[in-house]
Amino acid sequence: MSDPKIEVREVTKIFGKNPQLAMKLLNEGKSKKEILKETGMTVGVNKASFKVREGEIFVIMGLSGSGKSTLVRMLNRLIEPDAGQVLIDGQDIVKMNPAQLREVRRTKIGMVFQRFALFPHRTVLSNTEYGLEIQGADKKEQREKAMRALRLVGLEGYENSYPEELSGGMQQRVGLARALANDPDVLLMDEAFSALDPLIRKDMQNELLTLQEKMEKTIIFITHDLDEALRLGDRIALMKDGSIVQIGTPEEILINPANQYVERFVEDVDVSKVLTAGHIMKKPERIVYDRGPRVALKIMKNAGISSVYIVDHRQRLMGAVTAQAASEAIQSGKSLAEVMVRNIQTVTPDTLISDIIEMVAQAELPVAVVDGENRLEGILVRGAVLAALAGGDLQVNGSGVKHHVYPENSVS
């Protein structure tokens, strides 16, 4: 596997008069609470470690005061860490001198802010050009790159407006364009959509995902909203009281909460928007089409089911046959292929449950889950879908969960 784009090792921030003392206590194993009581100092971020792969959207999630905004600001040293390393492409940001740091900020890291942080005295275009302008880039090149970024976020035609003339959603597009203009590898997005109203917010989330398909930036996204985290994140790090409590894919966090805190956090999640057909499908009984109807009937009897799926020799789904049709075929001497139902409803394993509820409810036969080449992977029975929606005791199988390798990060 290739090296991570960003690697954060035991980064710590203490707010108070004597960070060294607090660091010492922290290393002795004292908790945030004990340190606050003994010294009056606040542990902002407590030895956070994680790795982010190139092209990944890595969401850091936590409630206010959990240290997530502090953590993201230490990645470009808007806040100086008191200990730890931040490696971007293997280079330690923390050790850099001001000139090196400036260079990294100019070329490698773009940032988008919660309250947009647009310069009110500059036009949209001139805001977008800011990052290029301070690098002393050629004026024409500045304009071209800034216009390209504005086109990317759909703001063509607004370049001569001032930020205050735009709506919140549009302002944040300017913020995004400004961060994208000098084409950084890494985007830091600090609660970037939190100030927007819910509908605009959803639009922006979708747009970010669409943009990300084209750009493939490495994005660190901070949010306090679990739905947003689940929607955007390839992986999510959950923070509490300055520490990272769990890192994993959205599915891993929902299915295996590392502790009670995470469990409480995720209990209100609308699972139908996270879990997919792959998570809840059952292993289907199947029969190859050239077998006889008697065999089909026997399979159904043994399994205690009323229908069975018919596949070809390469496991591709052809249709299904019910017990009634099979016994009629036996009496009339027909083959399975002649009596099978052909128009079976199918979905792919990555379809969200929210999108298949209706289909499952109306289908006479269980909905089949097939892969891209129409090979039968599983079936969706109503009971499993209902169980998943009811949450609680999830009957989830591991097969459609994307497994990411960074085992040391799964809990920290």
Added chain:
Amino acid sequence: MYIPKIPLADWIDSGVDFLVVKFGLFFDFISFCLSWFVDLFVLALGAVHPLLLIAAIALIAYALSSWKAALFTAAGLLLIYNLGYWTGMIDTLALVLTSVVISIIVGVPVGIWMSQSDGAQRVITPVLDFMQTMPAFVYLIPAILFFGIGLVPGIISSVIFAMPPTIRLTNLGIRQVPEDLVEAADAFGSTEMQKLFKVQLPLAMPTIMAGINQSIMLSLSMVVTASLVGAPGIGADVYRAVTQVKVGLGFEAGLAIVILAIILDRLSQNIGLKRKKRSA
């Protein structure tokens, strides 16, 4: 128990003597430059016919503000001309504007320095308090020793009294720039200078202009005090009216100062406002 009086006055005296002896040439040089600047100003404005000048200033008022302000400016200046305070007004204007220019040249950089360094702020703030609360007459005395009688000590004491608002509000304006805008400037890799000139100063400009406006008003309020050490202008007329108990003359001169104050206030306020409107 006998506690001897601390000889503070003696210390100050010997300190001032020392400065006068050691830096006499330096003070003479400053004196020369300031006189030259004010003379030039007076000469230039004096060369234009008063009516022409009144029309020009009214036009500026119109451009910066409204036709109402222009009308008031024209009427007010015509009244001053009619009452016979025109030359005095030019002298006063020269004194005020010179003080303000010095206040800006010195005050804005000091304000910037204060905004960038908490240490500087801690040291300079009490100095500013001292400058503003010490009765103005008190620093007229050493000013005479350093610069002699006349216009220059008047300007110097005006500057001391009038500069603090420019410094304070420059500092305040820069410190009030929203934290996230400063963060944004940093996050994109601005140097300190780029951050200052491209983000902080433009955003602080309305506040800085308010400070400069205050400086203009304060230095105008010093013109009578300055006339005590021989600075020419309407202030001298007020002073003369006071010493001779001439109520009518005193009122005329006072009115002229008020009119000048209102005109300068409206003009300088609107420089700030117009900038803000254009940039917002």
